[in-house]
Amino acid sequence: MRWSMLSWSGLVLMVGIAPLVTALADEPIKPIPGSLKQDPAKVEIGRKLFHDPRLSANNQVACASCHDLGKGGVDRLDHSTGIAAKPLGINTPTVLNAALNFKQFWNGRADSLEAQVDAVVQNPMEMGSKWEDVVAKVSQDPTYKQAFTKAYKDGVTKSNIQNAIASFERALITPDSRFDKYLKGDENAITTAEKAGYAKFKQYGCIACHQGVNVGGNMFQAFGVMGNYFEKRGNVTDADLGRYNITKNESDKHVFKVPSLRNVALTSPYFHDGSAATLEDAVEVMFKYQLGRTAPKEDKDLIIKFLHTLTGELEGKAL
Amino acid sequence: MNALKRTGWLPIGGLFVVLVSVLGFLYLRTQSYDHTRYFENVALLRQLKQMDAQWELDALKSKSGINTHYDPLTDPLVSLEQLTEQAAHMTSAFEQNEGNAKSAIDAFRTAMHSKTELVEQFKSHNSILRNSLTFLPTAAEDVQRQIGQAALSKAADRVALQRLSEDINRLLLQTLVYSQSPSADRAAAIQADLAKGLDGKGAHPVDVGAALDIFASHIKTVLREQTNVAKLLNGIAAVPAAARIDGMNNVLNSQQEEATEEAQELRRYLIGFSAVLIMLLGYAAVRLARSYGVINRMNRELVDANEGLEQKVEERTQELSQALQDLKESEAQLIQNEKMSSLGQMVAGVAHEINTPLGYVKGNLEIVANRMNDIANLEDLCRSAVHILSTRGAKTMELQARLRQVYDMAMKVTEANMSEELADLVNDGIYGVKQMSEIVVNLKNFSRLDRTAEVRYDLHEGIDSALVIAKNIIKHKAEVKKVYGNIPGVMCSPSQFNQVILNLVNNAAQAIEGMGTITITTARHDRERVRIEVADTGCGIPPEILPKIFDPFFTTKEIGQGTGLGLSIVHKIIESHEGTIKAESEVGKGTKFTILLPIKEEPKPSLREELQNLEAA
Numbered sequence: 001m002r003w004s005m006l007s008w009s010g011l012v013l014m015v016g017i018a019p020l021v022t023a024l025a026d027e028p029i030k031p032i033p034g035s036l037k038q039d040p041a042k043v044e045i046g047r048k049l050f051h052d053p054r055l056s057a058n059n060q061v062a063c064a065s066c067h068d069l070g071k072g073g074v075d076r077l078d079h080s081t082g083i084a085a086k087p088l089g090i091n092t093p094t095v096l097n098a099a100l101n102f103k104q105f106w107n108g109r110a111d112s113l114e115a116q117v118d119a120v121v122q123n124p125m126e127m128g129s130k131w132e133d134v135v136a137k138v139s140q141d142p143t144y145k146q147a148f149t150k151a152y153k154d155g156v157t158k159s160n161i162q163n164a165i166a167s168f169e170r171a172l173i174t175p176d177s178r179f180d181k182y183l184k185g186d187e188n189a190i191t192t193a194e195k196a197g198y199a200k201f202k203q204y205g206c207i208a209c210h211q212g213v214n215v216g217g218n219m220f221q222a223f224g225v226m227g228n229y230f231e232k233r234g235n236v237t238d239a240d241l242g243r244y245n246i247t248k249n250e251s252d253k254h255v256f257k258v259p260s261l262r263n264v265a266l267t268s269p270y271f272h273d274g275s276a277a278t279l280e281d282a283v284e285v286m287f288k289y290q291l292g293r294t295a296p297k298e299d300k301d302l303i304i305k306f307l308h309t310l311t312g313e314l315e316g317k318a319l
Numbered sequence: 320m321n322a323l324k325r326t327g328w329l330p331i332g333g334l335f336v337v338l339v340s341v342l343g344f345l346y347l348r349t350q351s352y353d354h355t356r357y358f359e360n361v362a363l364l365r366q367l368k369q370m371d372a373q374w375e376l377d378a379l380k381s382k383s384g385i386n387t388h389y390d391p392l393t394d395p396l397v398s399l400e401q402l403t404e405q406a407a408h409m410t411s412a413f414e415q416n417e418g419n420a421k422s423a424i425d426a427f428r429t430a431m432h433s434k435t436e437l438v439e440q441f442k443s444h445n446s447i448l449r450n451s452l453t454f455l456p457t458a459a460e461d462v463q464r465q466i467g468q469a470a471l472s473k474a475a476d477r478v479a480l481q482r483l484s485e486d487i488n489r490l491l492l493q494t495l496v497y498s499q500s501p502s503a504d505r506a507a508a509i510q511a512d513l514a515k516g517l518d519g520k521g522a523h524p525v526d527v528g529a530a531l532d533i534f535a536s537h538i539k540t541v542l543r544e545q546t547n548v549a550k551l552l553n554g555i556a557a558v559p560a561a562a563r564i565d566g567m568n569n570v571l572n573s574q575q576e577e578a579t580e581e582a583q584e585l586r587r588y589l590i591g592f593s594a595v596l597i598m599l600l601g602y603a604a605v606r607l608a609r610s611y612g613v614i615n616r617m618n619r620e621l622v623d624a625n626e627g628l629e630q631k632v633e634e635r636t637q638e639l640s641q642a643l644q645d646l647k648e649s650e651a652q653l654i655q656n657e658k659m660s661s662l663g664q665m666v667a668g669v670a671h672e673i674n675t676p677l678g679y680v681k682g683n684l685e686i687v688a689n690r691m692n693d694i695a696n697l698e699d700l701c702r703s704a705v706h707i708l709s710t711r712g713a714k715t716m717e718l719q720a721r722l723r724q725v726y727d728m729a730m731k732v733t734e735a736n737m738s739e740e741l742a743d744l745v746n747d748g749i750y751g752v753k754q755m756s757e758i759v760v761n762l763k764n765f766s767r768l769d770r771t772a773e774v775r776y777d778l779h780e781g782i783d784s785a786l787v788i789a790k791n792i793i794k795h796k797a798e799v800k801k802v803y804g805n806i807p808g809v810m811c812s813p814s815q816f817n818q819v820i821l822n823l824v825n826n827a828a829q830a831i832e833g834m835g836t837i838t839i840t841t842a843r844h845d846r847e848r849v850r851i852e853v854a855d856t857g858c859g860i861p862p863e864i865l866p867k868i869f870d871p872f873f874t875t876k877e878i879g880q881g882t883g884l885g886l887s888i889v890h891k892i893i894e895s896h897e898g899t900i901k902a903e904s905e906v907g908k909g910t911k912f913t914i915l916l917p918i919k920e921e922p923k924p925s926l927r928e929e930l931q932n933l934e935a936a
Contacts, residue, residue: 028387042649102393111400205450211388218393219442226536251440293454 008252026210028202031180032262036170037171038101041151045144046168049161054137056127058083063120065166067095072266072319073172078274082126089125089239091274094267096314097260099170101217106272107243108220108257113166114159131158163184174312174319182309197306198222200299205291209258215310217260224254226292229285239272265308266319279304337597345592349585357575360409361568368403368564370395371434378438378555380905381445382548389442396435403431406567423570427563434558441551450542451537452498458534459491465527483523486512487534494538501545513538559790647930653888672758672793676751683751690737697728758787773896773919775808776816778851782839784821793828797855799838804842808850810919813891820834822885823853823912830857830910844915854911860904868902 049055052132053062066080067073073094078089090106104110110119121127121134138144139156152160179198181189190198201207212215220243223229230236238245243252256272269277278281283300287293311319375393380386407424451777466480466487490512495506513535523531559674704721732738786799793799809816827837835856844850860868870891895898904910 026387029389030388052623102396205454207387208446208450208453212390212393218389220439220442221446226540227445247436255443291454292448292540293458293533 001207003316005128022154028119029179029182029183029215030208031183031215032173032175033096034175034178035173038167038171039151041147042164042167043171044151044168045147045151046171047163048147049165050136055129055134056083057129057133061127063095063117066092069172069314072096072263073098074267076268078269081304082123083128085180085306089237090272091269093259093261094168095215096172096319097217097311098175099166099173101215101260102219106239106256106259107246109246109259113169114162117162117165123301128154134158134161153308172314174314177262177310177312178274179190179306180312182317189233191305193302194305194309197302197304198293198309200302201306202297204293204295204303205289208285215261216258219258220252220255221258221290222253224289229289230254232277233273233275237273242272261307262310263312263319265311291309321346330593334908338599341592342596345585345589349589354575357578360571360843363402363405363409364564364568364571367399367406368561370402371431371560371564372400373435374438375555377833378441378552381442384449386459387860392438392442399435400432400616403428409567420567420570423563427560427567427835430558430563434555434560435598437551437555437558441548441555444547446545447540447549448498450543451540452495455491455494455534455537455541458530458537462527462530462534464882465524465530468625469527471526473917475524480527482530483527486515487531490534490538494541498541499546500650501549506542509538509542538801543718573751583717600644636854644928650687650891672727673755676754680748680751683748687741687744690735690741693728693732693735693737697725697732700725700728725768773810773812776811778806778816778841778849778916779803781813781817782841782851783819785817785824786839788817789821789824789828792825793837796828796833797835798830799867800838801837801841804840806841806843807918809916811847811916812892815896819889819892819914820853821888826859826885827853827855827910830855830859832858835909848915848917851914852911853914853917854909857907858912859908860902861906862904865902865904869900 003121016151050063051068053060053065061083066075066082068075069179073096074092078287079089080092081087086244093106098116099113100105102108104113104116105119110116121129121131135156138148138161145156148156148160148164154160165280178189178194182195201210209219209221212218223242230240241253243255243257244250246252265279266281270279270282271285276285280300283303287295313319372390377386377391377395381389381392384394409420409424466484469475470477470480486726490509493505493509493512497509700721704718704725707718707721781814782801786793824837824839831837837856838852838854840850840852840854842850842852867888870887890900893914893916897919898914900912902910902912
């Protein structure tokens with residue numbers, strides 16, 4: 001009887017917070033928009049620039065070198081290499097749906113895609129270019145020059161190059177994932193197991209951070225809320241300090257932008273350090289250090305099944 | 320005068336430009352402050368304030384779990400940034416308060432920056448709090464399940480497990496209550512219970528301990544994050560974003576007030592200036608009205624004068640045409656008078672000319688009459704002789720006596736050659752009559768008031784005719800030499816031409832003292848003209864008066880001797896014939912008048928017709 005009493009008291013407690021639960025009538029994840037409506041001319045210039053290695057100092061590294069659109073917008077390396085041919089300090093995040101992120105880079109130091117382009121092109125480890133050189137190279141190409149003159153009043157300029165690439169990236173939205181279809185009311189878009197996975201995703205608290213239209217990408221969170229991830233991992237680098245490098249606030253140490261989980265099945269390895277090779281690894285780490293709890297393997301598998309439903313289509317083609 | 324008038328306009332024009340400029344300046348000043356922009360800015364700030372409030376509300380909703388995701392807290396970032404930039408742009412609206420505006424906007428930016436930071440931190444901490452709170456009942460359940468399993472074991476300290484179970488329940492309850500209404504006391508109580516619960520940890524079975532650890536860590540997390548989140552929410556609420564927006568609004572308002580005040584001041588200026596303008600306009604209107612009156616009056620006078628003028632012109636025209644008519648008549652009269660005057664001078668000569676033939680015609684007729692007595696006697700004798708012869712019984716003696724008487728008479732007639740003598744006498748008489756009749760014909764030609772049209776005229780005939788008329792005047796003064804060339808007939812008025820020649824010959828004769836020569840020469844001057852020269856061997860004309868000789872009423876003669884119109888009429892006649900006349904003279908040697916007359920192919924209108932034409936024109 002005692003147990004039933006306990007159950008009863010638990011039930012009372014649940015009822016106590018029931019108004020909170022029932023209020024979640026709408027799903028915490030929102031369907032992705034079909035497109036962000038960009039000027040097609042600018043998008044086409046951006047597409048060319050995105051694949052153009054001339055943006056880098058040695059004419060060998062293009063945006064697409066690391067953000068391979070055929071590989072979910074990443075190169076699937078734990079650390080990409082730029083012109084310096086040395087591994088970069090941080091894992092390459094995907095360019096897909098980056099436009100939906102509230103800030104760019106793991107530490108959120110860029111407020112816009114244009115600012116992100118500006119930083120990468122000039123980063124000595126990544127593209128190592130000077131803008132005047134880039135503008136000169138682009139200006140010398142008659143195809144670019146003509147296209148720029150058509151699309152922009154002032155032709156080839158630094159900001160127009162940034163805008164063109166950003167316009168292209170804003171076109172890299174991946175709608176029509178099975179989960180989006182489900183959210184839009186297609187009950188059969190995902191399987192029962194995947195639905196169960198979504199339930200677990202919410203139930204275990206993943207949804208606390210991975211929510212909204214981009215399933216993440218709209219907030220910062222400390223890595224290692226319920227345990228010290230970096231102590232366990234060891235070999236702490238500057239990049240591991242995350243947002244602290246920008247704000248120098250003690251509370252921002254190890255704080256990163258929560259990454260979007262859209263197309264997550266394609267973008268291994270995971271985390272800013274590329275330490276998790278598989279979704280299983282990543283879910284494991286998340287449970288331990290972010291959720292501070294354990295879960296049966298079946299539940300984790302269900303969650304991973306759910307994560308696979310987040311893979312969308314790019315420009316009408318399945319990824 | 321004109322220059323003075325023109326310079327008079329300059330200051331008026333200048334004044335006009337100045338007045339318009341002042342008006343334009345005042346108008347532009349009243350327009351320089353854009354009230355629409357004020358209202359737009361106020362609207363912008365309201366929007367910003369509303370968005371900011373909504374943002375705060377969304378934070379609270381996220382705290383309470385009404386918001387299931389953070390997009391409502393993230394999406395406004397871009398809009399807020401844009402609106403903030405727009406608000407910063409308002410700086411341009413503040414001319415006087417630029418400093419105030421800038422600091423107000425900077426203050427707002429700082430506030431928004433810290434608020435954004437706080438919201439970001441809130442999101443992070445709130446998600447942890449929400450996660451732990453959501454998980455806590457499950458974690459408690461996990462513990463209870465482990466306790467339940469442990470209680471099944473025989474070695475279990477059931478009392479301790481029972482107490483732990485109760486503790487767990489209490490902790491859960493306390494923590495959830497705390498999450499709803501946090502207080503320091505409740506936090507302390509939970510901390511105490513937690514410490515107590517953990518005290519017995521070592522005594523519990525391993526599985527219970529592990530579950531308990533998770534439960535406890537989440538309670539701790541809740542305690543920690545609840546504080547954090549509360550602090551952050553307080554911080555967010557404390558960020559004076561709304562106050563800063565109000566600050567910007569205040570700057571806007573004070574700007575608007577100043578602008579309104581300035582506008583009112585400007586309006587006063589405008590009203591004053593308009594009053595001045597109206598007065599000026601009124602003055603100008605009065606001036607204009609007065610000028611208009613003057614113009615009107617002058618116009619009326621002008622119209623009157625115009626009408627009077629027309630009447631005057633008509634009168635004058637009438638007078639003039641009357642005068643012209645008179646002039647023409649008097650001119651004709653003059654020509655006639657002159658002709659009559661010339662004629663008068665010649666009448667004596669002409670009378671003498673006629674007198675001579677008249678004398679011998681009379682003598683001849685008297686002789687004839689005398690001779691006619693003898694013839695009449697003879698006739699009577701013949702008739703009585705015939706009567707005796709026819710009478711029977713007549714006496715032979717008587718008959719013989721009668722026949723002797725007839726014979727004697729006839730012999731007497733025969734001896735006197737009477738029939739021849741009579742024939743001669745009669746012939747002489749006829750000659751004399753012929754001569755007289757010639758003179759009379761010529762005189763008649765001259766005496767006619769001649770206005771006939773031009774005809775083709777043999778000039779030699781005219782000259783001869785004139786010479787006959789003037790014969791009496793010239794015969795004692797000069798010998799006339801006629802040097803006639805071969806000239807064609809000339810289109811002219813014969814009587815006028817004769818008058819010219821008569822006049823010239825008359826003058827020539829008068830110029831000659833004693834006996835001289837008058838030479839009249841005619842010749843073909845050129846293809847179209849003939850030349851007539853009248854030269855005399857008279858006293859000549861002094862060079863100083865030579866140019867005046869054709870002037871009307873110029874005369875060298877004593878008063879009463881001449882009209883002084885002779886040569887001027889000559890000149891006029893020649894001119895009317897489109898000819899020329901000139902005089903050459905040498906004092907003591909003589910004078911030569913040379914006339915050139917056009918031969919003319921067609922008859923020309925007469926002088927009178929020309930005058931009529933002139934009048935009509």
